[in-house]
Amino acid sequence: MASPEFQFTRNALQRAEYAPLQPPSTSDLSTGISTQGIDNAAQLRPSTPGPSTWGHLTELKKIARGVFGDIYRAWDTRLEREVALKLYGPGTHQLDDWFQFGLREARMLARIRHRNVVTVYGVDHLEGRLGIWMEYVRGRTLEALLRELGPLAAREAALIGFDVCSAVAAAHELGFLHCDITSKNVMREDGGRIVLMDFGLSRDLNRPSCDAVPRICGTPLYMAPELLRGETSSVQSDIYSIGILLYRLVTRGFPVEAGSFSDIRAIHESGEIALLRDRRPDLPEAFLRTVERSLSFDAADRFATTGHLSKALTALLK
Numbered sequence: 001m002a003s004p005e006f007q008f009t010r011n012a013l014q015r016a017e018y019a020p021l022q023p024p025s026t027s028d029l030s031t032g033i034s035t036q037g038i039d040n041a042a043q044l045r046p047s048t049p050g051p052s053t054w055g056h057l058t059e060l061k062k063i064a065r066g067v068f069g070d071i072y073r074a075w076d077t078r079l080e081r082e083v084a085l086k087l088y089g090p091g092t093h094q095l096d097d098w099f100q101f102g103l104r105e106a107r108m109l110a111r112i113r114h115r116n117v118v119t120v121y122g123v124d125h126l127e128g129r130l131g132i133w134m135e136y137v138r139g140r141t142l143e144a145l146l147r148e149l150g151p152l153a154a155r156e157a158a159l160i161g162f163d164v165c166s167a168v169a170a171a172h173e174l175g176f177l178h179c180d181i182t183s184k185n186v187m188r189e190d191g192g193r194i195v196l197m198d199f200g201l202s203r204d205l206n207r208p209s210c211d212a213v214p215r216i217c218g219t220p221l222y223m224a225p226e227l228l229r230g231e232t233s234s235v236q237s238d239i240y241s242i243g244i245l246l247y248r249l250v251t252r253g254f255p256v257e258a259g260s261f262s263d264i265r266a267i268h269e270s271g272e273i274a275l276l277r278d279r280r281p282d283l284p285e286a287f288l289r290t291v292e293r294s295l296s297f298d299a300a301d302r303f304a305t306t307g308h309l310s311k312a313l314t315a316l317l318k
Contacts, residue, residue, distance in 0.1 A: 116167035243294025
């Protein structure tokens with residue numbers, strides 16, 4: 001069976017996406033993927049020199065580069081505050097898929113009012129580029145935190161997981177699936193607040209016919225087995241990603257370590273994943289069971305909602 005049509009970013013832990021601006025390939029995209037990670041294959045839009053101003057936003061400083069565009073720290077001259085600007089690739093226009101992706105993300109974020117979800121301030125289309133500006137979170141991604149501190153204790157991971165569940169539950173309540181919950185898309189603010197970001201691949205279950213997101217998308221090592229088989233995302237696939245996040249927080253690893261999409265899928269199908277209790281037998285049994293249930297191969301065996309997962313994590317904190 002041929003792999004679903006994917007295109008991958010150059011970093012093993014970054015997301016993989018069906019490229020909406022290019023015709024899909026019928027080939028198995030495991031070809032040409034390096035053993036260091038999922039490495040081929042997708043040509044990101046070339047990085048362009050960043051502007052110093054964009055509309056009423058000034059003092060732009062590029063701080064990150066994403067699949068869809070670049071992230072800048074900027075000064076909002078109207079609100080007189082520092083903001084983060086997500087500026088999509090040049091040449092976007094209102095009929096362009098990049099424009100639709102960005103507009104969807106901005107509208108979804110605008111509807112979610114939750115302390116653990118990044119706050120959006122506005123969206124505009126200027127100088128041939130779509131931009132979303134939002135709160136600038138001073139802190140580090142969970143991935144950066146792991147690099148600095150190493151694996152976390154079960155209690156600290158459970159506290160982070162509780163806040164992530166709360167943020168995802170707010171999205172689910174409105175009919176949105178995040179579809180890309182990873183350690184790089186969650187930040188811990190300097191004051192300790194956990195912030196879920198990057199809703200670029202999220203789905204609106206209330207308007208599936210208007211959903212521009214490809215059916216198969218996400219970060220391979222965080223994707224549920226059914227997604228790797230080409231099935232559509234669900235509440236349970238988001239829960240699976242939270243389970244992977246919890247696993248990574250206490251191990252700095254993944255239950256499936258592989259260098260290609262085909263290998264990841266094969267390991268899932270064989271059931272030969274690395275159990276958390278084998279890697280961290282020192283963790284509390286309740287924490288192990290919670291993560292294992294979140295990572296069940298069959299979606300029906302996982303927690304029914306993020307609220308149920310959150311309840312299990314709360315029990316660990318007593």
